Amino acid sequence: MKDRPATHTFLQSASPEIAGGKREPAISASHTEVIVCHGCDHYFDSVPCKPGYQLNCNYCGSVLQTHHRNWLSRAGAFTVAGVVLFVMTVSFPFLGLEAGGQQQLSQLLSGVLALLDREQFILASLVFVTIFLLPLVELLCLAFVIAARWFDVKPRGLNAVMQLLFISRPWNMMEIFFISVLITSIKLGDIASLIPGVGLYAFAGLILVLIYTHMHLDRHALWQWLRYDNRFVVSEGDKLAVCHCCDALVSERLSHCPRCQSKVRRRIYDSYQRTLALLVAATILYLPANLLPIMTTVQFGVERTDTILSGIMHLFEAGNFFIAGIVFVASMLVPILKIVTLAYLLWAIKKKQQGSPKRQTFIYRVTEFVGRWSMIDVFVVTLLVAMVQFGVLANVEPNGAIVCFAGVVVLTMLAAETFDPRLLWDAHNDQ
Ligand SMILES: [Zn+2]
Numbered sequence: 001m002k003d004r005p006a007t008h009t010f011l012q013s014a015s016p017e018i019a020g021g022k023r024e025p026a027i028s029a030s031h032t033e034v035i036v037c038h039g040c041d042h043y044f045d046s047v048p049c050k051p052g053y054q055l056n057c058n059y060c061g062s063v064l065q066t067h068h069r070n071w072l073s074r075a076g077a078f079t080v081a082g083v084v085l086f087v088m089t090v091s092f093p094f095l096g097l098e099a100g101g102q103q104q105l106s107q108l109l110s111g112v113l114a115l116l117d118r119e120q121f122i123l124a125s126l127v128f129v130t131i132f133l134l135p136l137v138e139l140l141c142l143a144f145v146i147a148a149r150w151f152d153v154k155p156r157g158l159n160a161v162m163q164l165l166f167i168s169r170p171w172n173m174m175e176i177f178f179i180s181v182l183i184t185s186i187k188l189g190d191i192a193s194l195i196p197g198v199g200l201y202a203f204a205g206l207i208l209v210l211i212y213t214h215m216h217l218d219r220h221a222l223w224q225w226l227r228y229d230n231r232f233v234v235s236e237g238d239k240l241a242v243c244h245c246c247d248a249l250v251s252e253r254l255s256h257c258p259r260c261q262s263k264v265r266r267r268i269y270d271s272y273q274r275t276l277a278l279l280v281a282a283t284i285l286y287l288p289a290n291l292l293p294i295m296t297t298v299q300f301g302v303e304r305t306d307t308i309l310s311g312i313m314h315l316f317e318a319g320n321f322f323i324a325g326i327v328f329v330a331s332m333l334v335p336i337l338k339i340v341t342l343a344y345l346l347w348a349i350k351k352k353q354q355g356s357p358k359r360q361t362f363i364y365r366v367t368e369f370v371g372r373w374s375m376i377d378v379f380v381v382t383l384l385v386a387m388v389q390f391g392v393l394a395n396v397e398p399n400g401a402i403v404c405f406a407g408v409v410v411l412t413m414l415a416a417e418t419f420d421p422r423l424l425w426d427a428h429n430d431q
């Protein structure tokens, strides 16, 4: 593995392309076996990757390439299973609730409807998009892409569908919703008992199937099949940027990647300023999210209003130490740690600190991965509102803090996506 730019290419002529309404200069398209790391911008010569293995960057640890045997047939089989499980999830009852001789059945989207009834439009949209719309979009995109590859046809718009498939993945939060169902059932322990429906089992199956499909999907092979060229220059000697979506090397003089049509820049546009702005907004929202009440519970005529912290204390006093621990970590610790970590990384870039960029990139990857798990509390409140509607016997209503809290989670997720870890390496190199 060497850190030098590509030189061995096979030049072909290409016609000018129009992207974003602007005429791009004439480009030379070619194929190169050089891979550029997304995390740190080091160049590597591509080496054959054994089936079942993955290649990692030896500077920052980011994944460079993975290879699975029979990936197409496996991903295809999992996608078909996923479509069947999705239909089962929405067609069968999701959860049942039993209390004092009364029974209530709910569907996957009952929580969204209950929130709409209470005019909580922002929260309802967030839950609808993360547990229903994006998983559906992901399945449809997968089916479309795999069918196209299987029959070796390249319909118009295929690159846009592939782009959507890979961009939407982090916003699909089905596994977090599933853990929230388990927490809700324990929280309800003294009010009512929760009965899992066929829909819930199908939902759990769908989560596993989607994880396996993405594990087997060979992105590198798919993009190479769509277009073998992966190096696009206006003239030799152009500075090159790596396309975040399809890994092609694109001249900085081009605004869009000719292979997947996504915007290409050497660094994420205004990464530092945008991350900082999103972090400031998240920090401001963090205060009302923790100080205001998050939900009101009525149980046997007794009303109780909880903030995030008092809810955790209540779980702790009831002896549910494990669940109290999970909610504490997901709702209080993760958001604040995420804000502090991203602020530290921005500071490290600004001050060009001595710290190891490899360790800082690792910290960033961990922060990016755990951030979405804070949605647990938002889903638990949604489930409680949807499930516990027994009039005077028991009732749960959402309060203002839940919207602020959801805002903190979304803003910190956006801040992590806007942050460009290559800036850490730039600061290190400048120094
Ligand atoms: Zn790297």
Ligand SMILES: [Zn+2]
Pocket: 243, 244, 245, 246, 247, 248, 257, 258, 259, 260, 261, 262
């Ligand atoms: Zn691209």
